[in-house]
Amino acid sequence: MAGAGGFSLVPRICRGECSVTVRLLVSVRSPDEAVVAAAGGADIIDVKEPHHGSLGRPSARTAGDIRIRLTEHCGAQVPPPLSCALGELLEWPRDLPSDTAEFPETALAGYQFAKTGLAGCRDLQDWSERLQRLRLRFSNVAGWVAAAYADAARADAPEVEQVAAAATAGGCQVLLIDTWKKDNSTLLDWLSAERLQRVSEHCERAGVLLALAGRVQLAQVEPLLQARPAIIAVRGAVCES
Numbered sequence: 001m002a003g004a005g006g007f008s009l010v011p012r013i014c015r016g017e018c019s020v021t022v023r024l025l026v027s028v029r030s031p032d033e034a035v036v037a038a039a040g041g042a043d044i045i046d047v048k049e050p051h052h053g054s055l056g057r058p059s060a061r062t063a064g065d066i067r068i069r070l071t072e073h074c075g076a077q078v079p080p081p082l083s084c085a086l087g088e089l090l091e092w093p094r095d096l097p098s099d100t101a102e103f104p105e106t107a108l109a110g111y112q113f114a115k116t117g118l119a120g121c122r123d124l125q126d127w128s129e130r131l132q133r134l135r136l137r138f139s140n141v142a143g144w145v146a147a148a149y150a151d152a153a154r155a156d157a158p159e160v161e162q163v164a165a166a167a168t169a170g171g172c173q174v175l176l177i178d179t180w181k182k183d184n185s186t187l188l189d190w191l192s193a194e195r196l197q198r199v200s201e202h203c204e205r206a207g208v209l210l211a212l213a214g215r216v217q218l219a220q221v222e223p224l225l226q227a228r229p230a231i232i233a234v235r236g237a238v239c240e241s
Contacts, residue, residue: 022225025083025211027235029058031069038070038080044113045070046233048085054180055117055147057087060107067110083113083145086138089130090120096137108141113173115145118163119155119180127158128166135170145174150190150214155180160191164199168206175203176233179214187214188223200227 023043028034029050037045047066049056058066063084070079086092086103108114116134121127135144146167148160158166160177167175177199179187188196203210212224213233224232 022229023231025231025233031066034066034070035073038073042080044083045080046083054178055085055087057085060103063107081112084108084111086114086116088117088119092134096133105138105140108138111141113143113145114138114141115147115176117147118157122156122158132170143173145176146172147176147178149180150177150187151180160199164202167208174209174211176211186220187212196227
């Protein structure tokens with residue numbers, strides 16, 4: 001992870017050179033990274049484990065340690081909102097138990113947002129119902145993020161438009177568009193500006209916040225802002241390696 005000054009350029013570009021108010025979400029995988037992100041001005045801190053996939057779920061212990069460390073770091077100040085990735089929907093059993101020792105509901109105490117990916121759900125008829133059940137499983141999280149993959153075909157996932165429709169119908173607060181496979185491609189390599197604009201307009205009409213991710217580098221910020229996202233999500237852009 002770069003030092004605070006290493007990624008402060010991103011929010012400055014987003015806020016200082018355009019009329020769109022954009023929040024910066026920084027993904028972290030450890031308490032130390034979370035502290036750096038908070039010190040650098042991240043508006044939202046997203047906890048995930050990249051080694052487990054695009055939306056890899058961290059351990060319950062890591063999720064808790066990050067929350068505690070941020071609270072200690074911020075002291076009297078309110079810490080940035082926390083988001084947590086819960087892996088892929090198909091990694092969770094169809095009939096969810098009321099609680100599990102591996103990742104209990106209490107693991108997300110103090111978290112404002114949660115999300116899960118839909119890789120492998122392209123031909124699954126009841127994916128939206130299963131997603132709703134997972135939301136109920138973590139009812140202590142107020143904000144749910146519907147996560148769509150721009151490279152849906154590679155992920156064998158529903159198309160972005162299908163996830164956007166489910167987000168609005170299911171009462172999700174945020175639609176995240178990310179890339180499933182982390183290679184040299186970016187979100188805009190898989191989703192045309194025209195499609196992105198249509199999805200953005202759908203979200204605006206429904207009152208759903210749009211978050212954009214997928215190897216976002218400084219060069220991609222300006223084109224992405226044309227879709228008027230509420231949130232830009234980064235990790236690689238603020239890491240040293």
